[in-house]
Amino acid sequence: MNRHVLLLLAPLVLLAQDNKPDFSGIYEWPKALPGADHGKGSATIFDRKNFAPFKPGGEAFLEPRTGDPRHDEPRDFCLPPGMIAGMLSANAVRLVQNKEFLVIAHEFMAMTRLIPLDGRPHREGMEPMFNGDPVGHWEDDTLVIETTNFKRWMLDDYYYTDPKQYRMHSDALTTSERIHRKDATTLSYKMTIDDPKIFTQPWSQDFEMKAKPEWEKMGIFEYVCEENNRCPGGHCK
Numbered sequence: 001m002n003r004h005v006l007l008l009l010a011p012l013v014l015l016a017q018d019n020k021p022d023f024s025g026i027y028e029w030p031k032a033l034p035g036a037d038h039g040k041g042s043a044t045i046f047d048r049k050n051f052a053p054f055k056p057g058g059e060a061f062l063e064p065r066t067g068d069p070r071h072d073e074p075r076d077f078c079l080p081p082g083m084i085a086g087m088l089s090a091n092a093v094r095l096v097q098n099k100e101f102l103v104i105a106h107e108f109m110a111m112t113r114l115i116p117l118d119g120r121p122h123r124e125g126m127e128p129m130f131n132g133d134p135v136g137h138w139e140d141d142t143l144v145i146e147t148t149n150f151k152r153w154m155l156d157d158y159y160y161t162d163p164k165q166y167r168m169h170s171d172a173l174t175t176s177e178r179i180h181r182k183d184a185t186t187l188s189y190k191m192t193i194d195d196p197k198i199f200t201q202p203w204s205q206d207f208e209m210k211a212k213p214e215w216e217k218m219g220i221f222e223y224v225c226e227e228n229n230r231c232p233g234g235h236c237k
Contacts, residue, residue, distance in 0.1 A: 030207035042090035
């Protein structure tokens with residue numbers, strides 16, 4: 001057999017030996033299930049009916065927009081979207097998986113997450129991060145990604161639906177993502193939000209990611225956004 005063919009087949013053999021599903025491929029971003037609030041924008045949002053009750057003071061989770069573009073839409077200045085809002089942005093997502101890692105390469109702002117699957121613990125002594133610190137493990141055929149060590153940042157794009165509700169998670173947030181294959185062309189994607197500074201208990205929402213093999217020809221588009229954008233609010237004169 002040709003050496004290059006062997007190299008291409010090697011990751012698949014490792015996955016087959018582990019008897020775990022291979023999620024590699026190109027997909028739509030996670031989309032809400034029928035009946036959920038879809039908001040007014042193209043990005044997916046969380047449906048408020050899934051929220052746990054607020055703790056006293058947790059109402060600070062809902063901020064009004066201030067008119068300051070660096071607060072209202074920091075992505076216009078090329079600041080990162082953060083893992084949650086970024087994952088729900090309306091762009092293609094490529095998954096690349098082998099025995100040791102799952103790579104989630106999101107087209108939006110070239111957000112890339114490298115998720116170890118080898119059982120290592122979360123890192124210690126790190127500064128809070130936009131995308132947090134993820135580690136993954138398998139529960140039967142479901143991949144579970146636990147992420148900690150977030151900085152306070154936007155949860156989703158709901159403020160395009162209601163500008164008085166800019167949803168901001170706290171720095172105590174942890175998330176759990178559960179991914180499993182629903183059928184040959186669909187991944188089930190469940191996000192659990194655990195933010196003890198805001199909510200009385202964790203809460204979850206189910207989404208789906210549809211495979212888009214027809215996008216393979218073009219692949220993930222280059223998305224270039226560099227800090228020091230000098231166009232206030234993204235509007236260049």
